[in-house]
Amino acid sequence: MRLTTESSRCSGCKVCLTICALSHFQENNPKKGALKVEGKFPVPGVFEVTVCNQCGACADVCPVDAITEKDGVYILDRETCIGCMACVSACPLNVMIVHPAETAPIKCDNCGDCVRYCPREAILDADGIVKRIGR
Amino acid sequence: MNGYAGNILRVNLTNRTHSITPLPQDLADNFLGGRGFVAKLMWDEIPPGADPFGPENKVIISPGPLTGVFLPGAGKLEFGAKSPATGGYGDSNVGGHISPEIKYAGFDAIIIEGIADEPVYLFIDDFNIEIRPAAELWGKGALESETLLKQDLGDEFQIATIGPAGENKVLFACISHDFGRQAGRTGIGAVMGSKNLKAIAVHGTKTIQLADPVATLEKGKEMFAACFEKPGFEEWTPQGTAGVTDWVNEIGAFPTRNFQTGYFPKHKDINGEALMRKIKVTDKACYSCPIPCGKYSRVKKAEYDIHVEGPEYETIALIGGNTEIDNIEDCAYANYILDELGLDSISGGNVVGFAMECFEKGIIKSEDISGRSLKFGSVEDFVWLSQEIAYRRGIGSVLADGVREAAKVFGQGSEKFAIHVKGVEWSGYEARYAPAMMLSYMTADVGAHHNRSWAITFDVATGRDKLEGKAQRVIELQHIRPLFDMLCLCRLQWVELGFELDWYPQIFKAVTGKELTWDDLLAFSERVWNLTRSYSLREIEGFGRSFDYPPARFMEEPIPDGPTAGKYMPKEVIDRLLDEYYKLRGWDNNGIPSAAQLKKVGLGFVESTIAPLRK
Missing domain, CATH: 1.10.599.10 (Aldehyde Ferredoxin Oxidoreductase Protein, subunit A, domain 3)
Known part of the structure; x- marks a missing residue:
């Protein structure tokens, strides 16, 4: 599965952020979601959703090799991470998420829940394998 | 306390103090949250006989136990105060994203009391609470103020503001949030204005404690999946609430010409189809909503170039039918003017329609309004009068107290077509x-x-x-x-x-x-x-x-035409x-x-x- 987006479909509901955090941290806290939804208001009045494309730039700069690749997905080992945040500034899409209660940044692991539950199908699997629930 | 943030924030604007205290268990156990908290705290805390615009009145704000949680439609917020419009109970709710944000900041209720000695806004960043000067925002529009605060604080802050109408204590001044969502009814925006409180800015990072996170995740997933299966999921959303416009006309219940009749012949020019086809930019959702009713729109004409959320059904009814503005572009423009001024678009359209009928009947005369006219169907007249109301100028100052009070001043039988109950103007269904x-x-x-x-x-x-x-x-x-x-x-x-x-x-x-x-x-x-x-x-x-x-019109005057012709109650x-x-x-x-x-x-x-x- 490769995540991609169609921001023109996004309505800014942030279901993706809440399910991401609840799935991975067992916490109801969309501020711990590993993607970004931004509204451009009042002008031009559009939303922009940004997801990790597993480019690996984060792994390249990690001084302790806490981010490793498996089957094209870069996984952050939160135990190994020392919280230097080098990956945060290296991320070209700004989707290494920092939360004040977490020492490690928060990274997408390509689980696909955002694709399955985005009501608008604004987050998609470019390979077409994972789809919104009911599709 | 599971489902709750666990705290109440109390802010005294007179003394410029605040306190954070634990949410009382019995309040949660007996009144749940939101409107329940508002009603109970108003009963307990606002002294009997308090002046709605005095320091003893309180603005009480409360999300609920399910707000901000992973389930469909979990983004509403309740505002309450002793209403300057009714003189009694007042509340109004708003969607958008500020309600979850208040819970992530750690609060189940915010109680705002006293009066600041100069314009201020309330800054909340988790437990960092400040009363900040707002002189530079005072006098500015509600949408403009939100833009300026977001520029200053960052997009992650959620903002609620008032416009000039709230500052000038118009009895149907609203509270505006998320560039087009409003807690519109009962004049709580005016109560904020009376406290010199221009805005509230909130940012939170905390987790809402759940009794069973795994069960919540699974149940939430089931609920979203069930929503996706409903036929209306695909069909209803593109037009949102505006989609009901044709049906309400077909049943003869569409407010038209200040509720003189129930059918507007040009309804297809202001319906959901017109909105979708001509002006919609994007669907715009509240937090966690799978079926966004919000339609963010743009109208660019020689006279104006505006972005506005809406118009939704109520605004279409009260601006479109009730003042006979017969095209979706001008309805959106009038909607934008009301939003920026901080006037509730339901009461706003109702009050302007009332004034237009008064003009039609000669109760308001041309010489009363500097020789100009006030005619059904004129968006120029609508916009002019809205501004007069928001700034309490001339006849606008009378109308700023709503149709009940204005009819007392105008007399001449105008109370029979002042369409309100308890001092709050009637919304979009001729009944x-x-x-x-x-x-x-x-x-x-x-x-x-x-x-x-x-x-x-x-x-x-x-x-x-x-x-x-x-x-x-x-x-x-x-x-x-x-x-x-x-x-x-x-x-x-x-x-x-x-x-x-x-x-x-x-x-x-x-x-x-x-x-x-x-x-x-x-x-x-x-x-x-x-x-x-x-x-x-x-x-x-x-x-x-x-x-x-109800007003005498509904008990005495048969509907003159349309599908419900001849009916009255x-x-x-x-x-x-x-x-x-x-x-x-x-x-x-x-x-x-x-x-x-x-x-x-x-x-x-x-x-x-x-x-x-x-x-």
Whole structure:
């Protein structure tokens, strides 16, 4: 599965952020979601959703090799991470998420829940394998 | 406390102090949240007889136990205050994203008291609370103020602001949020203005504690999946609430020419199809909503170039039909003007329509308004008068107190077509041939608002001549819909998709750990309904049955044309509906709850206040 987006479909509901955090941290806290939804208001009045494309730039700069690749997905080992945040500034899409209660940044692991539950199908699997629930 | 943030924030603007205290368990156990907290805190904390614009009145803000949680439509916020429009109970809710943000910051209620000695805004960043100067924002539009605050603080802050109308204490001034969402009704924006409080800015990072996170995740997933399966999921969303415009015209219930009639011949030029085809930029959702009703629009013409959220159905009805602005572009423009001024678009359209009828009848004369005119169908006149109202200039100063008070000043029979109940202007359903909807408006605790009971579909489904069963259904709806405002959830999944109510106690259990049936939850709502009635009884001299009548137009004037031509609702029918309603509610013939009823719903503590009012 490769995540991609169609921001023109996004309505800014942030279901993706809440399910991401609840799935991975067992916490109801969309501020711990590993993607970004931004509204451009009042002008031009559009939303922009940004997801990790597993480019690996984060792994390249990690001084302790806490981010490793498996089957094209870069996984952050939160135990190994020392919280230097080098990956945060290296991320070209700004989707290494920092939360004040977490020492490690928060990274997408390509689980696909955002694709399955985005009501608008604004987050998609470019390979077409994972789809919104009911599709 | 599972489901709750666990704290109450109290801010005193006079002393510039604040405190953070634990949420009392008994408040949560007995009043749930949102509207329940608002009603109970108003009863307990605002001294009887308080001036709505005085330091003793309080703006009370509350999300609910399900707000911000992973389930469809979990983004509503309740605002409450002693209403300057009704003189009694007032509340209004808003969607967007500020309600979850308040919970992530750590609060189940914010209580704002006192009056600041200069314009300020309230800054909340988790537990970092500041009262900050707002002189530079004062006088600016609500949308502009939100833009400026976001530029200053960052997009992650959620903002609620007032416009010039709130600053000038217009009795139907709203609170604006998220570039086009409003807590519009009962004039709480004016209460904020009276406190010199321009805005509230909130950012939070905390986690909402859940009784069972795994069960919440699974139940939330099931609920979203169930929404996706509903036929309305695909069909309803593209037009949102505007999609109902044609149907309301077909049944002759569309407010037209200040509620003179119920059918607007040009409705297809202002309906959901026109909105979608001509001006919509994007669908815009509140937090966690799978079926966004928000339609963000742009209109670019030689005269103006505006972005606005809407117009949604109510605005289309009250601007489009009620002032006969017959194209969606100008409706959107008038909507934008009201939003920026910080005027409720329901009352705004109603008040302007009232003034246009006064002009038509010669009650307002050209010389009263500097030689200009005030005609149905003129967007220029609409915009001009809205500005006069917001800044309380000339005749606008009279109209700024709403149609009830303006009719007292104008006289000459204008009170017969001042379309309000309890001082709050009527929203988007002409009800002369819809008894359940009529009773809904008459008995809504905040005045003539559809939100407490939207019964017009029940009228159509069960027969519009039939009176039997109508009061019972209104009462049921007055418990269901306000329960959503206690949990602080949006009701549109239920109303528009037919999403089953049984889902809510299931997720309520996963979130709070409390095993309650839907009927158990409805009992909380009945408690609050009796409390808000009691509050208005306590605050408004002579309050009771006489405050529950519709305007004379609906009891005396047959609808002149359209599908409901010839229909009106004589006073004896109105009285029959009221008698049955009071009896079923356990209220006396004057609409005062009996001692037994108060005890039954767990409001024994109000009995000593209410007892002397019974005759």
